[in-house]
Amino acid sequence: MTHILIIGAGECGARAAFCLREKGFRGEITLVGAEEHLPYERPPLSKDALLLGHAPKLVSDAARYLEAGITVLSGISAENIEPLGKTVRLSDGRNLAYDQLLLTTGARPRPFPGQNPVAAASGTRIRTLRTHGDAVAIRAALQPGTHLAIIGGGFIGLELAATARKLGARVTLVEGLPRILSRGVPEELAAVVAERHEAEGVEILCGVKIRGLEENREGATILLEDDSTIAADLIVVGIGAIPNIELARDAGLAIDNGIAVDACLRTSVPDIFAAGDCCSFPLSHYGNRRLRLEAWRNAQDQGQLAAANLLGAEETISAIPWFWSDQYELTLQIAGLADGAAQTVRRDMAEGAFILFHLDAGGRLIAASGIGPGNTVARDIRLAEMMIAAGIHPDPSALAAPDTKLKTLLAA
Template identity: 40%
Template sequence: MDRPIVIVGGGVAGVSAAEALRDAGYEGRIVLLSDEAVAPYDRPPLSKDVLRADEIPANVWLRDEAFYRAKGIELVLGAKAASIDAPGHCVALSDGRRIDYDQLLLATGSRARALDMFPPGGTPHVHYLRTLADAQALRREMAELGGTGHLLVVGAGIIGLEVSAAARAAGFRVSVIEPGARPLGRSASLILSAFLTRAHELNGVDIRCGIQLSRVDARDGGYRVTLSDDSTLDVNLVLVGIGAVPNIELARDAGIETRPEGILVDGQGRTSAPDIFAAGEVAFHFNERTGGHRREETWQHAADHGTHVARCMIGLCEHPYAAMMSYWTDQYDFSVLVFGNPHGTSEVVRGDCATGSFSIFHLNQSAICGVTTVNAAREMRKSRPLVMKGAVVPGEVIADPAADPYQYG
């Protein structure tokens, strides 16, 4: 009768779920397992604040020790879940311990996708950025070089561009190669992609799209890389940011239904095994708003989905998950917010991109399906109802700074 709810994973999905259980009045035991030896931390600062500071910034920690004590959350660190006995309701840890559970939440997240052309992460001069230890290792090598080196970033996604901005601020020469046609091809609109590309170029970043690696040769103090256009770069550091892979192995080996995209769950986070749920990046979840299954890698989704699934676990929520996609990124002096679908059939800009403060309205046919703002947080707050409603606003009204498109919400 004293079997707890066990949460596997100390990221934002797991911590949000534990907090939501307590806030909803759940009085039973909660055990939160993290395979890392440090307290649960936030990932967005890893590509920014951690790279700029000699000490770990305070904003890295998701919660302080007092939070876990006050909430009665049993935090077990350095505890890697090795296997699940689903019929027996038991989790075995790699150190031999076994924990019986009443319900189990898998919030195991993702790991960085590896690039075979380079040695594994942790090898001198080669870095991935997924954990606090990863960020600290990159920071140490950057400090050792004193800002005089050449950093190669493989992949022009959010992580790659944020690290590029931090490295340029530290004085590094930075080259970015991207096999796709443009940076942020999956996550941003054409207008935002062009704006941020220009911002990086003005700050001295060499961005090359439609380019791949063809050869990598180790050399003293780094690598010589040959690109698909036959050009070469001599670099001291490499940051690989080519996406993430969901950590489905624990669930898959327990006989739980998985897909390459993640652990298959319904709108309440239920897996194919009784009393086992999944939340956050590892979940290939059903979203009622989009009418299908999807996997998201954003901070806001992990927080929202962890909270939603936790409430479903204790019977306080029966409706399917239906949150809108959203994310943010900070690069140089630009704070970017994205809400909804940034890939509409057309786009309308409100404001002037040249000023560095503007909004992009993404339209699906004539309905607003998403909004992106740059240094315009107030405009985002006003725009969100338009996205939620799928409001139809004439393009000329959106573009006219004297008009009020927000009345349509």
């Protein structure tokens, strides 16, 4: 019987496993994950799961895996791949043979420079946020009046700041660059987010250089280059993620800012595919530019695409990058990649919401970025995403006019 082995039991790996069954695969499927939990969704960890202390939001419960005939090996990691023999050695000593292998090994938090990664994962006063266990430990430390210091002004750091304020903690956020959300978020949107956090009492320090971190039983301290310090009860480091490529690299797979795959998610080694946060891929909508995405929808999309191509579909990546973040009552959504835009058009909407449309030098829509309360911008961002995929060259004045329905531009 044909055996498809999936290494990495997160959102991407789980979606791929179920999609294989939905597409009629009747062979053996094994899903291997290092965490003790069944596959769960990570976005809630900096939001509801942290705020309410929820159990992990599972992709599916144990009964559904059993019903689908998917074997889940939890609390077990893969230690070695033998591509020629098509076997994987597991941490419990077993060797699993496979016919096809899918790597969905994800990414891990980037430790602060000079910080031991093992200590970062197990520290009590200096932590990172990636797993449910991380969220549980951080939640336990966030009591009313607790001082939380966050290093990094990206989505994770800001979402954590918003959640911590709801829990009554005092928050200081330190960002080394001149502004928050400098990676992929236009300055106009970032300014709205910063203003909202400051209104909530979050202290945001940008352009600040850190020379070290110290931890003791009572708390932790950020040592700044100007010799000043920030003392806190807890420090959370949120300065990006590192793709988990070691297993692939040691097996001889090509690496390029992640496990390098082609447009079908196939690696450089026959019968091995990779998907999700761990891989870099070419995107045709942006001149086959190679990129790596750490995003919930990308994990879902690529899990489904990998399943199709493991079964011989030869489908190529077509999804437009999409990101979102919830902070307080605000939702930020971005479709596409705005860097390289030659023109930006603003559309003002109800309730203070607005969308920025980004066009290239030829007038083609390449990205749209919006922010507003609740789902104010969601529908138009979705339509903009479809316009980007269709390669539309919209009239900038029509984009700017609030009464112009984007659906008419898409149809045209």
